[in-house]
Amino acid sequence: MTELVLEATPGRTLVGRLAGGTDLVAGIERICAERDITAAWVGVIGAVSHAAYAYYHQTGHRYIELASDTHHEIVGFIGNVSLRDGRPFLHAHGTFADERGACVGGHLLRGITVFASEFTIRELTGVELIRTFDEETGLALW
Amino acid sequence: MTELVLEATPGRTLVGRLAGGTDLVAGIERICAERDITAAWVGVIGAVSHAAYAYYHQTGHRYIELASDTHHEIVGFIGNVSLRDGRPFLHAHGTFADERGACVGGHLLRGITVFASEFTIRELTGVELIRTFDEETGLALW
Amino acid sequence: MTELVLEATPGRTLVGRLAGGTDLVAGIERICAERDITAAWVGVIGAVSHAAYAYYHQTGHRYIELASDTHHEIVGFIGNVSLRDGRPFLHAHGTFADERGACVGGHLLRGITVFASEFTIRELTGVELIRTFDEETGLALW
Numbered sequence: 134m135t136e137l138v139l140e141a142t143p144g145r146t147l148v149g150r151l152a153g154g155t156d157l158v159a160g161i162e163r164i165c166a167e168r169d170i171t172a173a174w175v176g177v178i179g180a181v182s183h184a185a186y187a188y189y190h191q192t193g194h195r196y197i198e199l200a201s202d203t204h205h206e207i208v209g210f211i212g213n214v215s216l217r218d219g220r221p222f223l224h225a226h227g228t229f230a231d232e233r234g235a236c237v238g239g240h241l242l243r244g245i246t247v248f249a250s251e252f253t254i255r256e257l258t259g260v261e262l263i264r265t266f267d268e269e270t271g272l273a274l275w
Numbered sequence: 276m277t278e279l280v281l282e283a284t285p286g287r288t289l290v291g292r293l294a295g296g297t298d299l300v301a302g303i304e305r306i307c308a309e310r311d312i313t314a315a316w317v318g319v320i321g322a323v324s325h326a327a328y329a330y331y332h333q334t335g336h337r338y339i340e341l342a343s344d345t346h347h348e349i350v351g352f353i354g355n356v357s358l359r360d361g362r363p364f365l366h367a368h369g370t371f372a373d374e375r376g377a378c379v380g381g382h383l384l385r386g387i388t389v390f391a392s393e394f395t396i397r398e399l400t401g402v403e404l405i406r407t408f409d410e411e412t413g414l415a416l417w
Numbered sequence: 418m419t420e421l422v423l424e425a426t427p428g429r430t431l432v433g434r435l436a437g438g439t440d441l442v443a444g445i446e447r448i449c450a451e452r453d454i455t456a457a458w459v460g461v462i463g464a465v466s467h468a469a470y471a472y473y474h475q476t477g478h479r480y481i482e483l484a485s486d487t488h489h490e491i492v493g494f495i496g497n498v499s500l501r502d503g504r505p506f507l508h509a510h511g512t513f514a515d516e517r518g519a520c521v522g523g524h525l526l527r528g529i530t531v532f533a534s535e536f537t538i539r540e541l542t543g544v545e546l547i548r549t550f551d552e553e554t555g556l557a558l559w
Contacts, residue, residue, distance in 0.1 A: 134533070138433035138448055148314070148355075148399055149280035153411060164280055172432070174460060174537050176316060178353040178368050180331055188516040189464055191488045191532050199518050204333045208368045208380030209351025209493025209512050211462040213432075213535060224535070226462050226492045228351050228370050228512050228520060232330040234341050234379035236370060237518035238492030248333050249276070249412050251355060251366070253316050257432055269437060270533050290456070290497075290541055291422035295553060306422055318458060320495040320510050322473055346475045350512045350522030351493025370493050370512050374472040376483050376521035378512060390475050391418070391554050393497060393508070395458050 134267050134274055141172070144256030150179075151252065157181065157245040158223050161252065165214050165221035172257040175212035175223065179250025181205050184229050186239035194271030199239060204248065205229035209238060214254070215262030215275045222264060276409050276416055283314065286398030292321075293394065299323065299387040300365050303394065307356050307363035314399040317354035317365065321392025323347050326371050328381035336413030341381060346390065347371035351380060356396070357404030357417045364406060418551050418558055425456065428540030434463075435536065441465065441529040442507050445536065449498050449505035456541040459496035459507065463534025465489050468513050470523035478555030483523060488532065489513035493522060498538070499546030499559045506548060 145168070151160045161175060182204050187196040212225030228238035264273040287310070293302045303317060324346050329338040354367030370380035406415040429452070435444045445459060466488050471480040496509030512522035548557040 134434065134437060136434065136436045136439070136444075136448075138431055138452075141430045141432050143285070143427070143430055146283045146285055146399065147280055148283050148316070148402060148404070150276065150278065150416065152278045153276055155278070160278075164278075168280075174432075176353055178355065178366065180333065182333060186518065188490055188514065188518065189532075190516070191464065191466060197516055206330055206368055206381050207353070208370045210353050211460055211491070211494050213462065213537070224462065226490055226514075228378070228380060228492045228514070230330065230368075230370070230380035232332070232339055234328065234330065234381050236378040236380050236512070236520040238512060238514035238520050239490050239518050248331075249414055249416065251417075253355070257430065260432060262432070272533055274434065274533065275535075285427070288425045288427055288541065289422055290425050290458075290544060290546070292418065292420065292558065294420045295418060297420070302420075306420075310422075318495055320497065320508065322475065324475060348472055348510055348523050349495070350510045352495050370520070370522060372472065372510075372512070372522035374474070374481055376470065376472065376523050378520040378522050390473075391556055391558065393559075395497070 139260045141257035142259040144258040147254040151247045151250045155247045157247050158243045161223045162221050170256050171216050172260055172262045173214040174255045177210045177250055177252045179207050180248040181245050182248045183246040185242040185244035187242050188239050203231050215264055217264040281402045283399035284401040286400040289396040293389045293392045297389045299389050300385045303365045304363050312398050313358050314402055314404045315356040316397045319352045319392055319394045321349050322390040323387050324390045325388040327384040327386035329384055330381050345373050357406055359406040423544045425541035426543040428542040431538040435531045435534045439531045441531050442527045445507045446505050454540050455500050456544055456546045457498040458539045461494045461534055461536045463491050464532040465529050466532045467530040469526040469528035471526055472523050487515050499548055501548040
């Protein structure tokens with residue numbers, strides 16, 4: 134893919150929490166969908182009772198899925214919202230720490246169960262971030 | 276706890292550094308208290324000479340405290356400021372890396388000693404984030 | 418170093434992606450240089466085919482350089498842009514996860530090869546962040 138640099142205008146700033154038991158990725162996507170947020174930068178702090186994440190095999194062009202029932206703290210998080218198939222899609226990566234502080238991380242999948250979480254969603258307006266299939270990487274990129 | 280979504284108005288944007296030897300969590304809280312900042316989203320990059328962090332036992336409803344005198348880089352950070360007991364309270368999670376790059380992380384406690392750090396504090400106005408005890412999780416949530 | 422707290426004014430909000438094969442740190446710095454961005458807070462999500470990072474030895478005042486040809490996801494990221502030697506300089510720390518989810522992290526060096534990445538650059542205006550040598554830490558601080 135080629136380089137892309139867009140200038141956005143800050144839109145709404147949401148701050149909130151997900152209910153316990155919520156699917157983290159689906160929950161953020163639903164909150165965006167309900168408010169017609171189609172582009173945003175997202176931060177999440179919290180803990181999960183089930184982690185579902187993935188590693189992208191860069192030459193095999195496939196995700197290797199990982200999961201854990203260990204209760205974890207979210208100790209690193211980066212995410213953004215764009216449109217995929219016409220709906221808000223959260224692309225997020227995160228790091229999880231267990232009771233000894235040991236860390237695992239990856240591309241966050243649907244299926245993560247929130248124990249507690251606080252988020253911020255900073256809407257970006259004036260830009261269209263629409264994911265489409267990229268042959269070179271095998272990823273859905275905007 | 277139930278879902279909560281608030282729309283905030285961006286307030287002041289602070290950028291700065293803590294002095295060497297400062298307690299990271301207490302330092303950010305003091306900077307906010309001195310400026311009457313009661314809600315914010317916070318980012319910190321830097322290194323610490325002592326790390327103090329915790330894991331929340333989700334069924335036991337207690338924090339398991341961890342600490343390390345290893346000098347670490349801060350390689351992941353998520354945090355926000357709200358009010359707890361009437362004062363600005365920093366809720367932050369972070370990841371620390373040692374000289375081999377190995378990572379540990381958790382809920383950041385008071386007692387972290389800053390070697391060097393740079394921060395941004397993005398104030399959120401128009402919202403009241405006040406922590407109170409939540410029976411379901413055993414945590415102080417807003 | 419002493420404490421420093423500045424109030425900035427939000428400037429431009431850029432969102433974009435680096436081309437595959439780009440040097441992550443140099444790429445963000447170039448994008449800033451091309452747009453005269455001299456202070457910013459930066460977020461990056463993505464994956465790399467080569468990682469180059471470092472640990473700062475706090476008493477020896479030297480960086481210990483680490484590198485890996487393992488393909489990694491970026492699962493934690495914190496960064497800011499300031500001026501160093503008259504040019505935009507990205508100070509960033511990050512966490513990388515491999516195919517088992519195992520994490521390493523550190524201070525990001527030039528030489529990281531992007532597989533795919535999405536970034537936001539939030540310009541800070543009204544402040545001058547200029548790095549100069551700090552005797553106490555051995556670091557170039559603003």
